[in-house]
Amino acid sequence: MTRVRAVRRESDSPRRYLHSLWLLSARDLRVRYATSALGYLWSILDPLVMSLIYWFVFTQVFHRKEVGGDPYIVFLILGLLPWVWFNAAVTDFTRAFRKDAKLVRSTAIPRSIWVNRIIVSKGVEFLFSIPVLVVFAIVNGAPVTINLLWFPVAVIMQLLLLIGLGLLISPVCVLFSDLERTTRLVLRALFYASPVIYGIGDLPAPFDVIGAFNPLAGIFSLYRIGFFPSQEDWSVVLIAAIEVVALLILGVAVFRRLEPTVLKGL
Amino acid sequence: MAAIEVTGLGIRFRRARRGRPSLKDLFSSRARRHPGSAEFWALKDVSFQVEAGEAIGVVGRNGQGKSTLLKLVAGVLLPDVGTVAVHDDVAPLIELTGGFVGDLTVAENVRLIAGLHGMSRAEVADRFEGIIDFAELHGRLDTPYKHLSNGMKVRLAFAVVSQLGAPILLVDEVLAVGDKAFREKCYGRIEELLAEGRTLFFVSHNERDLRRFCTRGLYLRGGELALDGPIGDVLDRYNADNAAG
Numbered sequence: 142m143t144r145v146r147a148v149r150r151e152s153d154s155p156r157r158y159l160h161s162l163w164l165l166s167a168r169d170l171r172v173r174y175a176t177s178a179l180g181y182l183w184s185i186l187d188p189l190v191m192s193l194i195y196w197f198v199f200t201q202v203f204h205r206k207e208v209g210g211d212p213y214i215v216f217l218i219l220g221l222l223p224w225v226w227f228n229a230a231v232t233d234f235t236r237a238f239r240k241d242a243k244l245v246r247s248t249a250i251p252r253s254i255w256v257n258r259i260i261v262s263k264g265v266e267f268l269f270s271i272p273v274l275v276v277f278a279i280v281n282g283a284p285v286t287i288n289l290l291w292f293p294v295a296v297i298m299q300l301l302l303l304i305g306l307g308l309l310i311s312p313v314c315v316l317f318s319d320l321e322r323t324t325r326l327v328l329r330a331l332f333y334a335s336p337v338i339y340g341i342g343d344l345p346a347p348f349d350v351i352g353a354f355n356p357l358a359g360i361f362s363l364y365r366i367g368f369f370p371s372q373e374d375w376s377v378v379l380i381a382a383i384e385v386v387a388l389l390i391l392g393v394a395v396f397r398r399l400e401p402t403v404l405k406g407l
Numbered sequence: 408m409a410a411i412e413v414t415g416l417g418i419r420f421r422r423a424r425r426g427r428p429s430l431k432d433l434f435s436s437r438a439r440r441h442p443g444s445a446e447f448w449a450l451k452d453v454s455f456q457v458e459a460g461e462a463i464g465v466v467g468r469n470g471q472g473k474s475t476l477l478k479l480v481a482g483v484l485l486p487d488v489g490t491v492a493v494h495d496d497v498a499p500l501i502e503l504t505g506g507f508v509g510d511l512t513v514a515e516n517v518r519l520i521a522g523l524h525g526m527s528r529a530e531v532a533d534r535f536e537g538i539i540d541f542a543e544l545h546g547r548l549d550t551p552y553k554h555l556s557n558g559m560k561v562r563l564a565f566a567v568v569s570q571l572g573a574p575i576l577l578v579d580e581v582l583a584v585g586d587k588a589f590r591e592k593c594y595g596r597i598e599e600l601l602a603e604g605r606t607l608f609f610v611s612h613n614e615r616d617l618r619r620f621c622t623r624g625l626y627l628r629g630g631e632l633a634l635d636g637p638i639g640d641v642l643d644r645y646n647a648d649n650a651a652g
Contacts, residue, residue, distance in 0.1 A: 157525060160522060160527070161522070161523055164518075164519055164522045164523055165523070168511070168515075168519055171511060171515065172508060172511065175510055175511065176510050241506075243502050243505025244505055244506040244523070245483070246478070246483055246501070246505065247481075247483060247499060247501045247502040247503075247505045247506060248483065248499075248506060248523050248524065249481055249482030249497065250523060400485060401484075401486075401487065404483065404484050404485055405418075405420055405421075405484065
C-alpha cells in the first residue's frame with residue numbers, strides 16, 4: 142500500500158488564484174465568442190455603433206459647438222469605450238454568483254474570483270476595442286501629447302473602482318432580489334450623469350460640483366487628457382482617487398461580512 | 408496526522424424559503440422584532456477528527472445535515488460558529504456536472520474543471536488521456552458538452568474529479584446516477600483510491616455502500632453528532648432509531 146504524499150493545501154496561493162481567475166475569464170470570453178458568428182468583432186461593434194450614433198445626433202442634428210472637444214468622434218470614443226466596460230461589468234455583477242451558482246456551490250475557490258473574472262473578461266474586451274480609438278485618432282489627426290501616459294493610469298483606476306463596486310454589489314444582489322433591476326436603472330441614469338457625451342467642464346452650476354463627486358468624472362478626465370488638454374481637472378481626479386480607495390475598503394469589508402450568507406443563499 | 412479537524416461546528420439557515428428577501432424586508436419592523444425566529448441550526452456543536460487514510464461514512468435521515476456537513480468540509484459553505492480545518496487538497500464529488508459549460512467542447516471543459524480544482528496546465532496535459540479513457544469518450548473531444556447524453560456527462564465529471572490526485576475525497580450521493588456498469592467502475596475507482604491511502608468522506612443512504620467503503624461512521628440526528636464510532640455500530644444505532652421512531 143502506498144501512502145499519499147501529504148501536500149500543502151495551496152488553494153489560497155496567489156498563483157492558483159490567478160490561474161482560476163484566468164480560467165473563468167477565458168471561459169466567459171470563449172463562450173461569448175464561440176456562440177456568435179461575429180465573435181471578437183462584437184467587442185468593437187458595440188461601442189463603435191454607439192459612438193457613431195451620438196456623433197450623428199450631436200454634430201449633424203444638434204450642431205454641437207462648445208460641448209466636449211474636437212474631433213468630437215475621438216472625444217466620444219474615449220468616453221464610450223471605458224463606459225461600455227463599466228456598464229457591462231456592473232450589469233454582470235448583479236448576477237455574478239447566481240449565473241454560476243452550481244459551480245460556486247461545488248468549487249472551493251476564493252469567492253472574490255466570481256466578481257473579478259467579470260472585470261477581467263470585460264476588461265479584455267475593452268482592451269480589444271482600443272484599436273478603434275487608435276484608428277479614429279489617426280484618421281482625424283487628433284493631436285497626441287505626453288499626457289497620453291495617463292491613459293494606463295485611468296485603466297488601473299477604473300479597474301480598482303470596479304473591484305470595489307463588484308465586491309459591494311455582487312453579494313448584496315444575492316441577498317436582495319430587487320437590486321438587479323435597481324442597478325440597471327441606476328446605470329442608465331449614470332450614463333447621462335457622467336461625462337461621456339460631454340466633458341466635466343461643460344456642466345453648469347450647481348451640477349459641476351455634484352458631478353465632480355462621480356468617480357467616473359475623474360477617471361474619464363484622465364482617459365481624455367492625452368488628446369484633449371482642456372479636459373484636465375486635477376481636483377476631480379483627486380476626488381475620484383479618494384473615492385476609489387474608500388469604495389475598495391468598503392467593498393472588501395462588506396464582501397467578507399456577507400460571504401457566508403451569500404453561500405447559504407445560493 | 409489529522410486530515411480534517413472539525414471543532415464546535417454550527418451553521419444556521421433561514422427557515423422560510425420564500426425566496427430572497429426584498430429591500431422592503433430590510434426596513435420592515437417584523438423582521439427586526441423577531442430576528443432569530445426565522446432561522447434554525449442545521450448543524451450544532453459538531454466536533455470530530457479524521458485521520459489521513461481513514462474512510463468515514465456519514466449516516467442520517469434526510470434533512471439532518473449530512474450534505475451541509477460535507478459542503479462545510481469542502482469549503483463551499485462557511486460555518487457561523489466553530490472551525491473546519493482541512494489540511495490537504497480536496498476532491499469534492501458534489502454537484503458533479505454543475506460546472507460544465509454546454510457551449511464548450513469536452514476537451515475545453517476538462518481543462519476548465521480540472522484547472523478550477525487546482526490542477527496546473529501540465530498536470531491536466533499529463534492526465535488528460537486517463538480522464539478521457541475513464542469517461543470512455545474517445546473521439547468526442549470536440550463535441551460540445553451539451554450534445555453528450557446524461558450518462559456521458561456524469562462519466563466525464565466523475566472522471567475529472569476522481570483524477571485530481573487530491574488526498575481527500577468527498578463523495579455526496581452522486582453515484583446514484585449512471586448505469587450499473589459505470590457505477591461499478593466508479594466504486595472500483597474509489598476502492599483503488601482508498602487502497603492508495605486517500606481519505607474518504609462519504610455521504611450515503613445505501614447501507615451496503617457504507618459498509619463496503621467505510622470503517623468509521625458519523626451519525627447525524629437533528630443537526631447534532633449523535634454517535635461517532637465503527638461503521639457497524641453506527642448503522643445499528645441508526646437502524647434501531649428509525650425502526651422505533
